[in-house]
Amino acid sequence: MSKTPAIEINDLTVAYQFKPVLWDIDLIVPEGVMMAIVGPNGAGKSTLIKSILGIVKPLAGSVKILGKQYRNVRLEVGYVPQKGTVDWDFPTTVKDVVLMGTYGKLGWIKRPGKREKALAEEAINKVGLGDLSHRQISRLSGGQQQRVFLARALVQDAAVYFMDEPFQGVDATTEKAIVNILKELRRRNKTVVVVHHDLQTVTDYFDWVTLLNVKKIASGPCGEVFNEENLERTYGVKFTLAIDQ
Amino acid sequence: MTGVQIEIQVIAALVAVSCAIPGVFLVLRKMAMISDAISHAILPGIVIGFLLTGSLNSPFLIILAAITGVVTVALVELLNKTKLVKEDAAIGLVFPMMFSIGVILISKNAGNIHIDTDTVLLGELAFAPFNRLQIAGVDLGPQGAWVMGIIFLLNLVFVVVFFKELKLSTFDAGLAASLGFFPGMVHYALMGIVSITTVGAFDSVGAILVVALMIGPAATAYLITDNLKLMLIYAAAIGIVSAVAGYWTANLLDVSIAGSMATMVGVLFLAVYLFAPAKGLWSIHRRRERQKSEFAQMTLVMHINNHSGMHDDIEERKINHLKRHFLWDDAFIAKVVTRALSAGLLTEKEGVLSLTGKGKRFIEASDALFTSKYHPGFEALRKEFVIFTDG
Numbered sequence: 001m002s003k004t005p006a007i008e009i010n011d012l013t014v015a016y017q018f019k020p021v022l023w024d025i026d027l028i029v030p031e032g033v034m035m036a037i038v039g040p041n042g043a044g045k046s047t048l049i050k051s052i053l054g055i056v057k058p059l060a061g062s063v064k065i066l067g068k069q070y071r072n073v074r075l076e077v078g079y080v081p082q083k084g085t086v087d088w089d090f091p092t093t094v095k096d097v098v099l100m101g102t103y104g105k106l107g108w109i110k111r112p113g114k115r116e117k118a119l120a121e122e123a124i125n126k127v128g129l130g131d132l133s134h135r136q137i138s139r140l141s142g143g144q145q146q147r148v149f150l151a152r153a154l155v156q157d158a159a160v161y162f163m164d165e166p167f168q169g170v171d172a173t174t175e176k177a178i179v180n181i182l183k184e185l186r187r188r189n190k191t192v193v194v195v196h197h198d199l200q201t202v203t204d205y206f207d208w209v210t211l212l213n214v215k216k217i218a219s220g221p222c223g224e225v226f227n228e229e230n231l232e233r234t235y236g237v238k239f240t241l242a243i244d245q
Numbered sequence: 246m247t248g249v250q251i252e253i254q255v256i257a258a259l260v261a262v263s264c265a266i267p268g269v270f271l272v273l274r275k276m277a278m279i280s281d282a283i284s285h286a287i288l289p290g291i292v293i294g295f296l297l298t299g300s301l302n303s304p305f306l307i308i309l310a311a312i313t314g315v316v317t318v319a320l321v322e323l324l325n326k327t328k329l330v331k332e333d334a335a336i337g338l339v340f341p342m343m344f345s346i347g348v349i350l351i352s353k354n355a356g357n358i359h360i361d362t363d364t365v366l367l368g369e370l371a372f373a374p375f376n377r378l379q380i381a382g383v384d385l386g387p388q389g390a391w392v393m394g395i396i397f398l399l400n401l402v403f404v405v406v407f408f409k410e411l412k413l414s415t416f417d418a419g420l421a422a423s424l425g426f427f428p429g430m431v432h433y434a435l436m437g438i439v440s441i442t443t444v445g446a447f448d449s450v451g452a453i454l455v456v457a458l459m460i461g462p463a464a465t466a467y468l469i470t471d472n473l474k475l476m477l478i479y480a481a482a483i484g485i486v487s488a489v490a491g492y493w494t495a496n497l498l499d500v501s502i503a504g505s506m507a508t509m510v511g512v513l514f515l516a517v518y519l520f521a522p523a524k525g526l527w528s529i530h531r532r533r534e535r536q537k538s539e540f541a542q543m544t545l546v547m548h549i550n551n552h553s554g555m556h557d558d559i560e561e562r563k564i565n566h567l568k569r570h571f572l573w574d575d576a577f578i579a580k581v582v583t584r585a586l587s588a589g590l591l592t593e594k595e596g597v598l599s600l601t602g603k604g605k606r607f608i609e610a611s612d613a614l615f616t617s618k619y620h621p622g623f624e625a626l627r628k629e630f631v632i633f634t635d636g
């Protein structure tokens with residue numbers, strides 16, 4: 001691929017005190033792929049996303065998104081955090097939170113207008129919260145709150161998305177909504193990077209995978225690298241997964 | 246009403262609204278105590294400003310004191326960032342230090358300046374009209390009204406222009422940062438507004454009562470609405486009502502105006518805390534009672550249904566046996582049974598309850614309601630079956 005990759009990481013090392021969390025990672029994520037990051041607990045999956053987004057300072061190495069430093073392409077990067085990070089008692093509605101996704105493109109002072117509201121409405125329907133659009137956000141279930149964040153990311157219309165374990169602890173309805181959003185993003189040719197735990201669904205939801213355990217074990221199309229040998233090297237135990245080869 | 250009385254109330258109302266606006270964001274940011282810290286920590290700024298200008302109302306003094314307030318917040322955050330001290334402890338360390346610098350400055354210069362701790366901490370609204378703004382010999386009204394009027398306009402413009410930015414950075418600072426809105430900058434701008442408002446208001450109501458007017462109305466409004474814009478409007482309105490009611494109470498009882506105003510803030514909060522439509526203690530209690538009786542209805546009808554038809558069991562449907570099954574007291578059973586009978590869900594024959602057609606439909610409807618993912622609430626059931634009457 002001669003085009004600029006969506007994400008290019010060179011020699012990235014991150015350490016917390018004396019312990020390396022990520023060690024000399026080289027990684028290229030082509031544009032338009034849906035990539036899962038898998039690995040055991042403490043493998044540095046969240047740290048990888050955080051250092052790509054500049055939240056964690058690396059000890060060495062560089063990260064480029066769309067060929068540029070993160071701070072120059074902020075608006076092209078959408079991040080779906082784990083849902084515990086905001087105050088759900090805040091006096092605001094589902095629609096209002098989703099509208100916040102449009103603020104970046106609006107810039108300072110300008111208010112969201114008809115176009116932005118229509119976008120928000122559409123995204124809310126896509127995650128199946130159409131009936132709840134005027135509901136105060138504390139009166140939502142955990143899965144519904146997760147979907148509010150997804151809808152917000154969708155209206156942000158970024159080029160590269162990062163999601164930190166969106167599937168963790170959600171019910172079947174929300175899982176389906178998330179999968180729908182992933183498909184929607186793929187249709188729009190976005191690049192999506194997801195920290196993922198469920199190895200059984202990797203090949204269903206994603207076309208690209210990075211296996212990580214402090215060092216990069218393998219990265220590439222699922223068909224090429226998501227196999228028992230690599231999984232064993234990542235997790236350190238024998239795997240007899242029902243992987244479609 | 247005399248002119249002086251009107252002037253006092255206008256100043257009080259301006260102070261109340263000016264405080265309510267930033268107060269809403271302090272409450273939502275869980276930073277209520279920062280206003281307390283700022284109200285004390287601006288003292289050295291006021292004293293130095295007074296020593297330099299000789300006036301308590303000069304713009305230079307206000308700016309200097311406001312800077313002291315922002316410096317206080319910065320120091321608190323600096324300490325907090327080291328992670329060796331928690332935020333509440335950091336506040337507790339920084340503001341007494343600032344305040345004590347102010348106290349020492351006052352006591353050192355007490356002989357030759359006309360300022361004392363009481364003036365700064367408590368203020369005296371009753372004297373505000375005597376301090377006139379005169380330009381070229383023309384009386385333009387009390388100076389306090391002008392100072393507070395300008396601060397009110399500043400706060401209003403700030404919140405109207407930056408409403409979106411304030412909301413976003415208060416709700417989700419992480420997203421605000423990633424969308425390029427510099428939440429740190431918004432934060433310090435807000436702290437600047439809080440400081441300026443506190444300095445402006447201290448001459449009228451005193452620095453400490455500013456805290457009451459910042460936090461009280463906002464916390465009260467928070468209990469009434471789920472909408473940020475309305476919360477701002479309600480907080481302002483509650484502030485004005487407290488100010489005016491406080492003034493007249495003070496007038497009637499011949500006590501401190503600022504004290505009465507702050508008391509009114511407390512009284513209004515208590516009233517709303519007890520009787521707010523959705524979040525008040527009383528309506529929470531009523532709602533619980535109602536839910537209890539609604540579920541009792543459902544449980545009873547469900548029980549009769551489970552022991553009708555295929556698994557017919559007359560023993561289970563006897564009114565006299567309900568006590569053993571549900572462990573409800575006699576009065577409660579009588580109430581629930583009577584209501585189910587009068588709603589036509591059940592019929593009774595010789596002490597045995599049976600399901601009616603309506604009861605059957607009720608079971609189906611409530612089944613559908615509770616097994617669906619997005620149940621629209623009780624409202625539909627309430628409308629259709631009319632059994633959930635209050636009482």
